[in-house]
Amino acid sequence: MAHQQDGLFPQSLLKAFSVLIFIILSKDVCNGQPQLIGPSQALVARAGDDVILPCHLEPAYDVSIKTLEWTRSSLDPRFVYVSRASQEIEKLKNPSFKGRTSLFVDELKYGNISLKISKVKFDDTGTYKCYIPEMEKEAFVELVVGK
Structure with a gap:
């Protein structure tokens, strides 16, 4: 247990603790590991x-090769969608999403993995996961379809 000095932690312990927290929080950034980012709020679309x-x-x-x-x-x-090296794998797709x-294939080289769903249906409402297996990165997108 840390010794207290006049009710405060010693400055050296506080500094070491701050550095440790910074290292933990910035670990992925320092290692050059990109983060997969999705929206912070649910998306609302009309059928x-x-x-x-x-x-x-x-x-x-x-x-593009992932x-x-x-x-x-x-x-x-x-x-809902699967691709390998920019080629869609149709046979794995849920039939309700075929076609x-x-x-945006031209955007994959910039890390854009956004999914376009055409002619959304009420049944499309739900939580979608954007995932890159080789990188073990995921993000979630909530979609609500209304009238």
Whole structure:
């Protein structure tokens, strides 16, 4: 246990603790590890509209040769979109999304993994996961579809 000096921690202990906290919080940034970023609030769309589920890496990182997955755990199969090296794997996709989902392929080199869903339906409401398996990075996007 740390010894107290006049009711305060010694300055050297406080400084060491501050440095340790900084290292822990900035570990990924210092290692050059990009973070997958999604929106902080739910997206709301109207049935029949097209919607973009935002997801990107910060700092920008080329993911054009990576496996990219968009899933919704409440579905079976759970895959909304899967690509490997910029090529979509249609056979894994949930049938309700066939022909309705796409990525911005030209933007993958900048870390943009945003998913476009065309002609959204009420059944599209839910939580989507943007995931890069090789990097073990994920972000979540909540979509609410209304009238």
